[in-house]
Amino acid sequence: MLPITTAVALVLAAAHSVFAAPVADVLVARQGYVAQCTEIYTVLAGDRCIDIIAKYGSAFTLQEFYSWNPQVNSACTNLYIGQQVCVGVGTTPTGCAAPTMPGLAAECxxxxxxxxxxxxxxxxxxxGVTLGNFYSWNPSINADCTNLLLGYNYCVGV
Incomplete structure (x- = not known):
């Protein structure tokens, strides 16, 4: 008979392998930003809220960041690598609603x-667009088209 701590450890290990949702060997980060978000930033290792704001030249305040990202706590201790956070609101210059990938055709x-x-x-x-146009209007898409992101908007007309 196994000691209770060993049995619990085995059950937890089994549950993790069954219930975790790995994508490319990492868990998918939760999302949650305001609907009018027009610019998205993907959190990197070591990022803190003030670091993200600094990367954008302090174009917005910490209070704005928190209001755009209600899932981020007020101490900014719950950011996760790969999580997408809002770093801008308003109307997108392309007319596509967020989220969009960088480089989207400006005349979309x-x-x-x-x-x-x-x-x-x-x-x-x-x-009904050509594959060539789709690639040229969405330069973030790789040549093998293996990086389309579920829920993201892509340009299909200019």
């Missing part, structure tokens, strides 16, 4: 939000 007039199962080829088939 039509956007598509990626859903489960989408690939670049599925998106162009659904929207």
């Amino acid at each position: 007039t039509s956007c598509y939000q990626v859903v489960e199962g989408d690939t670049c080829w599925v998106v162009v088939a659904k929207t």
Whole structure:
């Protein structure tokens, strides 16, 4: 018979392997920012709220950061690597609602939000744009189209 502490440790280890949701060997970070967010930042190792604000030239205050990111606590002790936080609000210059990837065509007039199962080829088939245009309007997409992000908006018309 195993001691109780060993049995508990085995159960916890088994539960973690069953219930954790790894993506590329890391857990998916929770999201939660205001709907009018127009610019997103992905948290890096060692980031603190004041560091993120400094990266944007103090274009916004700590109070604004907290109001845009209600999931971040007032001590800023619950940021996680890979978590997306809002660093700007208003209307996007492209007309696409956030979240969008960097480099989106400035003259974009039509956007598509990626859903489960989408690939670049599925998106162009659904929207009628050419694959070449889709890539040129969305330069953040890699050549193999393996980095489309679920829920993100991509340009499908200029």
